Amino acid sequence: MNDSPAPNASRPRRIAVIGGGVSGLAAAHRAQTLLPEAEVRLYERGPRVGGALDSTRHDGWLLERGADSFTTKLAGAIDLCRELGIADQIVETNSQHRRALIASGPRLLPTPAGFVLMRANKIGSVLSTRLLSWRGKLRLLAEPFIAAPPEVQQPGYDESVASFATRRLGREAFERLVQPLLAGIYVADATQLSLAGTMPEFLEAERTYGSLTRALWRGPRPAGATAERQAAENNSSGARYSVFVSLRSGVSGLVGALVDALPANCVHRGVEVARVDRDSGGWRLRLIENGQPRDEAFDAIILAAQAPLAGRLLAGVDAELAGQLAKIRYASSAVIGLVCRREDVGHDLDGFGFVVPAVENRDLVAGSFASVKYPGRLPDGLVHLRAFAGGALRPELVDRGDDELVALARRELGELIGLRGEPLWSDVARWRESMPQYDVGHVTLVDDILARVATHPGLAVAGNAYRGVGIPQCIASGRGAAEAVVGQLA
Structure with missing residues (x-):
């Protein structure tokens, strides 16, 4: 020694x-x-x-096995890129199809335009969405009339995201919109997920204005470049894709x-x-x-x-x-990557990916159309699809074998986006105990x-x-x- x-x-x-x-x-x-x-x-x-930053190359293709983007809304990564002299390698997401889709039966439907996590920026898009029944839409639009409980004013107050979203937006909006969007980020059980730890801005909005909608109406208005970015977010849906970037060589x-x-x-x-x-x-x-x-x-x-x-x-x-x-506590997840011929996919791929509500009882938590999000990383005619399984709600899936997980992904993608034929490449990345549960x-x-x-x-x-x-x-x-x-x- x-x-x-x-x-x-x-x-x-x-x-x-x-x-x-x-x-x-x-x-x-x-x-x-x-x-x-x-x-x-x-x-x-x-x-x-x-x-979890694990970019790889195969036959000249650039593929991500874990995280694929970072936000520019927080300075940490951008400032470090500048300090390291690699800021010129930053690439933005595709300016087209900046939206998330949500599974509803065998279909993928667009998240209402301007709906970001729990904030509905456009009433018209809520009224026109096929993700909610009329009862669910009316309950969501009643949000500004729902009184905030007095305990939210207490220092250190916290509650689960499920409790908060159901209380403010209604159960249907929680199950069909909020829960899947958050599962795509935290792979968590929303009934245990901390609101104060993950989205304190919504807690503060209710505390200050009594309502998320009233906070949108009465809160401070962004100016200049911030206003332009906010406008871009309002026209995207699900996640704020306009503020996510990567590097030319991938996040690695x-x-x-x-x-x-x-x-x-x-x-x-x-x-x-x-x-x-x-x-x-x-x-x-x-x-x-x-x-x-x-x-x-x-x-x-x-x-x-x-x-x-x-x-x-x-x-x-x-x-x-x-x-x-x-x-x-931590949750584990598996990322199943597939490279397929575009002609073997029967969907328009008119989004960056999709999330799956837990009430759909599917094996996948989410899917990403990686070659749509960051075009040019594969030759024309090929698509990179990523499927996510496991998380807090289905931890047992991570322990399945590679062949079984690839078959699972192909089956579910076949039902949701019409995937057929054999993939040209497949990969399974298991991220064990990688996502802390807030x-x-x-x-x-x-x-x-x-x-x-x-x-x-x-x-x-x-x-x-x-x-x-x-x-x-x-x-x-x-x-x-x-x-x-x-x-x-x-």
Whole structure:
């Protein structure tokens, strides 16, 4: 066992980052930037870094196996691209077909224009949609007349998205619009999903104006470029596709740029962190590489791993903190990718993809028409389809074999978009325990976790388990963690 020397002021500071997803990479990059003389070491137990950012090439085709976009509404990813010198590689989504479709029986119907998550910007589109009955439409349009309960004014108030959406919009709108759109983002059970943790703007709208509709009427009006962007959102539906972008080389281009910007000896793949201990000079990690254990000492550590794993590592340091971290649950999902001939698809593919209401009792949660969303990544005449299965409501599907999942996707896509024939390429990516479930009370839980972390000098946590699951939020989390520990070491 080779022990590294204990931390002291006479040598460069040592910072360890545990976890090689985009949060960990962003943390390592920020720490190295702020403290160039420091020895920053990132440990990833798997063979690759980047987490759910996993672009691949096959026969010259550019294909995404995990996340495929990041939003420009939050600065984290865009600012990092500029800092890394890759802002010129940013590509926008296709300006056509910026809408989500929703499964209704054997058909895919468009989300009402201007309907974004729980906000209906256009009454006419609600009245004309075939997704809701007249009873459901009238109940949704009655939203401004539904009184807000007094408890929403209480500090720290939270409730489930299902409860809130049903109360404000009606059960039918929740089941046919809100639930599938949110499942496509969080693969969560909406009856447990925290409103305050995922969409606090809707909670604040009710708290301030008493109604989502009245907030739209009376709230502040955007100006300039923001107004133009808002207009684009109002004309799209489902998700705010006008604000999503990728990179020419796929989202893994961001991962590659981060790795290239770090010193050659910073990123260590295939290294498991088995134990974290406090010692008199800082922190000591038990590392296992190629089956061989060793201990190394650090002045600070950033835990950018899944929250329960972070908790297990900290169990000997702070049992209370470990217990808090263990409360954050995760869901798994599978992404089934297919490349098919366009002539083998009987649908117009006039959207970026579709979501499936749980009440439809299908095996898929959602589907993406990836080659429509980002054209030019495949030759003409081919389409890249992605099907999503599993999540909190159907976790057992992730454990099915590759052939079974491909057959499942082909069957459901056959029913929904008329897919026939053999795919030219297929792939199954399983993202196990990758999506944290922001249960009711999540905001308070995270506040408690971060307050407890702050009692340990040289310790920070980062990742999608705390303040948002998107790429920009993960980057902001990693960078914030780095700034916290560097500030303590300076």
